[in-house]
Amino acid sequence: MRLSHTLTLTAMLAASTLVAPLALADAEDFPAKDVQYVIPFGPGGESDISARLQQKYFEEITGQQLIIQYMPGGGGAVGWSQLNDMTADGHTIMGSNLPHIVLKPMGKDAGFATEDVNNFYFFHYSPDAILVREDSPYQTLEDLVEAARQAPGVVTFSGSGTYSANDVANTRFQQLADVTTTYIPFKGTGAAVTALLGGQVQAEWGYTTVAANHQDKVRMLAVAAEERHPLFPDVPTFQELGYDMVGGAYRGMAVPSETPEEVQARLSEIFDQINQNPQFRQEMEDLGFVLMDVGNDDVADFLAEQSQQYETSARELGLID
Amino acid sequence: MDLIVHALGALSPLNLALALLGVTAGIVIGALPGLSATMAVAVLVPVTFGMAPESALIMLGAIYTGAIYGGSYSAILVNTPGTPSAIATTFDGYPMARRGDGDLAVTLSTIASVVGGLVGVLALLLLAPLLAQVALSFGPVEYFWLAIFGLTLISALSEDSTLKGFMGAGFGLLLSTVGVAVIGGDIRYTYGSPVLLGGIETVSALIGLYCIPVLIDLVATPAAHLKVDGVSRGVRFREGMAIAIKGKLNLLRSATIGTGVAILPGAGGSIASLVSYSEARRVADEPASFGKGNPQGVLATEAANNATVGGGFIPTLVLGIPGTPPDAVILGALLVQGFRTGPELFTTNAGITYTFVAGLFLATCLLLPLGLLIGRYAFKSIISIPKALLVPTIAFMTVIGTYAIRNSASDVVIMLCLGVLGWVLNRYGFRPSPIVLGLILGPIAEQGFVQGFLMGRASGSLFATFFGGPISLTIIALSLLSVFYPMVKARREARRQDKTINGEASP
Secondary structure, eight states, rough: OOOHHHHHHHHHHHHHHSSOOOOOOEEEEEEEOOOOEEESTTTSSSHHHHHHHHHHHHHHHHSSSSEEEEOOOOGHHHHHTTTGGGSSSSEEEEEEEETTHHHHSSSSSSOGGGGSSSSEEEEEEEEEEEEEEOOSSSOOHHHHHHHHHHHHTSSSEEEEEESHHHHHHHHHHHHHHHHOEEEEESSSSHHHHHHTTTTTTEEEEEEEHHHHHTTTTTTEEEOSSSSOTTTTSSSSSSSTTOOOOOOOEEEEEOOTTSSSSHHHHHHHHHHHHHOHHHHHHOOOOOHHHHHHOOOOTTTHHHHHHHHHHHHHHHHHHTTTO | OHHHHHHHHHHSSHHHHHHHHHHHHHHHHHSSSSSSHHHHHHHHHHHHHOOHHHHHHHHHHHHHHHHHHHHHHHHHHHHSSSGGHHHHHHHHHHIIIIIHHHHHHHHHHHHHHHHHHHHHHHHHHHHHHHHHHHHOOOOOHHHHHHHHHHHHHHHOOOOOOHHHHHHHHHHHHHHOOOOOOOTTTOESOOOTTTGGTTTOHHHHHHIIIIIIIHHHHHHHOSSSSOOOOSSTTOOHHHHHHHHHHHHHHHHHHHHHHHHHHHHTTTTHHHHHHHHHHHHEEEEEEEEGGGSSSSSHHHHHHHHHHHHHHHHHHHHHHSSSSSHHHHHHHHHHHHHHTTTSGGGGGTOOOOOOOOHHHHHHHHHHHHHHHOOOOOOOOHHHHHHHSOHHHHHHHHHHHHHHHHHHHHHHHHHHHHHHHHHHHHEEEEEETHHHHHHHHHHHHHHHEEEEHHHHHHHHHHHTTTHHHOOOOOHHHHHHHHHHHHHHHHHHHHHHHHHHHHHHHHHHHHH
């Protein structure tokens, strides 16, 4: 039967992720074989797309393939709770996202702790941004803040998920601007932008990437990055407007805790090399991402700094007391 | 004019070969329970990075088209919908196969898929910008009512007992709440175990609830899986065409419904095929024969679910909002290739757009010869393999398929548990379809309700939010109709019978 042929293939694929060779790889000849890149979300999202862009360059540098797999569920929790059960030889890596890995474990029964996710590199972030529809009466951030101030709770924002980057951004902004808005969580950025385009909400907490994708239909009022994004030279940053907000959804890679130090360092080196490739940088910027190079040695400091910020927001959100 | 140039471009020998390969691979993958269209497309994406953009697009469209169609094989021959959109195909497809008409059912599904697919692609080509605007007018509240409407279809679909249908749906709704809630982030019914964090995956539930009971029955009864007449009757194409021509209204109506519902991101396929199925039954002369192997039932669902391919691409390409999970993967691939959605779709990007549409068109046409050929082969394998071999083969496929959906061993355990449960419930007259419907529609209803509630509270009028819009009111009316129509009809028939009896009694 032809069917069983395809099946054997799938079985082999499945088995290869379960039973990886026992030999420990040396850092010098790492990677000795293809590297499995597990994305703890479904295909088609930003984690997937940015990983797809890395794929090509990984092969150029190492001669081995980067094979992308998906392990969706529980907003990433299903994947991260299994990370440390995977083969710790560096040939299995997993996508890692902030603020997810910090905020999720603050709730109960998340299945993993923040420390369980052993990050070795953070390579980019999608800066938070406030978007309105192109025909919206709100021309500037000040217009929107004014409206929210006059009628507390009436201005509605769509966003992706609860206790997510968008939720955190909204909480922080309410605090900084001293206004009350209504945040309406949707399942994913796609659904959130649909609500904005359909006029069901007045504004959206999104990212520069959303604006890049819907350039003709939305207006971005402010960007939570340190500098203006090259794609949107006319859109001010929050800092320029007097709100101390820099942040968004950060993406990186993690390995199981037992992975040898040298291998982690080598992985960090490879992905840093990808990050410096001008073509890769261009492709990422065109989609609205902002690159960052937080390598193996700096990850701990970076995480500590971010966690502190998230903790404040989590307290605001009522996630912890 | 552009279209013709690009369509001709799509016909280069290499592209044609890729389309053939894509459709074939798609059909085979789609036919295996659990190996879904999403996965087929996702696996192929890295392969297409090395190709010219046109070839890549043609291949992706071809594999998607093939996979959606291939899902009908397992629905008809093994009673297992490969995707949620093939649920209704099992209603009449499997009974047809049981009585020895599996080959005819596969042929009908092929014809219907081609017709439906073409209608969907035409809509994508001609009406895309217009229909995309319609999609945007569906907000959270409209989705909430749409999910409620989907649930009321249960009363129409549970022939024997409406009450049991609703009970099953209630159970499905409960199952849908397991895991991390999208809104609110609460963790529900996981009993502290990370296994249930991700909730119950729809396709693994489908495999469990539909396929496992069939396997158990196969082992428990000595009779052959499908009845065979012993004579090979070919693909029965002429017979199939005759039925399709007789049901041409049904085909067109179902394809239109399929396209229309598919433009709503997230709701798509499963609702589309159910609505067209219940419509086909409502207008039929003998509605009672539906569910017992009426060929028109197969025509309706298969026309509808293949129409969702073209329909689903409307919001994907025009708005950048993927209509279905495979659309999301293809959109991702397009973005990586440098494609941007929006108004440039038919201007700057016209080349890519038209090539893609032409590729879908080509793939849909290829379904006819390839589908008939592979379908015949699949049918023959299923009837000629001895039961002792068939059962373990299918069982193995269900396990691998379930595992592969999201690389999860716990999904396999959940699938098996639901399977056994489904078998027991089946014996007490509870069908799997209401349960699965509850599972699929639960999150749509829940999210829509909470979002609508938040919107209503912000605007100061909950009532106007939920009952104010014309679309909401229309869907509410349709829901009421679908709940009460069977009762009204029953009463009318009773009265008519009364009359005839009285008429005969009086001299």
